[in-house]
Amino acid sequence: MYGKIKINGKEFEYTLRKRKGTRRMRLAIYADGAFIVSAPKWYPVYAINKFLEDKAEWIFEKLKHVDFSELKKKMEADSARYESSKKNAKEIISQRVEFWAERYGFAYNRIAIRNQRTCWGSCSRRGNLNFNYKLADLPQELQDYVIIHELCHLKELNHSPRFWNLVEKIMPDHKNLRKKLKRHNLRS
Numbered sequence: 001m002y003g004k005i006k007i008n009g010k011e012f013e014y015t016l017r018k019r020k021g022t023r024r025m026r027l028a029i030y031a032d033g034a035f036i037v038s039a040p041k042w043y044p045v046y047a048i049n050k051f052l053e054d055k056a057e058w059i060f061e062k063l064k065h066v067d068f069s070e071l072k073k074k075m076e077a078d079s080a081r082y083e084s085s086k087k088n089a090k091e092i093i094s095q096r097v098e099f100w101a102e103r104y105g106f107a108y109n110r111i112a113i114r115n116q117r118t119c120w121g122s123c124s125r126r127g128n129l130n131f132n133y134k135l136a137d138l139p140q141e142l143q144d145y146v147i148i149h150e151l152c153h154l155k156e157l158n159h160s161p162r163f164w165n166l167v168e169k170i171m172p173d174h175k176n177l178r179k180k181l182k183r184h185n186l187r188s
């Protein structure tokens with residue numbers, strides 16, 4: 001999840017991590033510009049904003065030292081990589097989606113390949129499936145995990161026990177695969 005904060009007239013984007021085990025808010029700003037806010041899972045948005053406002057001066061000081069030209073270069077390289085690989089990624093991913101959809105009777109609307117920084121895949125209420133182009137670079141078992149996960153959202157648009165039962169029926173090893181997937185960082 002991403003959030004935005006305005007300090008001294010400038011807008012900064014941060015990554016919001018909501019964690020079950022966390023009891024208080026935490027802030028980290030790295031030299032590459034990564035600005036990470038961790039909050040307890042139950043924390044409301046206004047409490048997060050209030051916390052960030054209180055820390056605004058500190059945040060501004062830290063962000064002043066970030067080399068944004070490096071960050072910009074990184075982002076440009078990333079979008080060039082996306083432009084050159086999305087077509088191929090779409091072919092690879094579509095093929096796997098069709099394979100699983102046909103086998104288990106899932107009906108989807110369309111497939112889109114995106115350059116998302118936060119997720120491998122998503123499913124909309126209209127039955128559209130979105131996948132990160134980087135998914136095509138992962139081992140096939142992980143591609144399949146993400147694809148099956150999103151296909152199951154066509155039937156259950158939530159993470160209820162019913163949803164996970166559905167995933168489990170198709171992919172008994174899904175917990176293990178999910179752990180493996182977490183080792184692949186989308187930001188790199």
Ligand SMILES: [Zn+2]
Nearest residue numbers: 149153158159
């Ligand atoms: Zn999901």
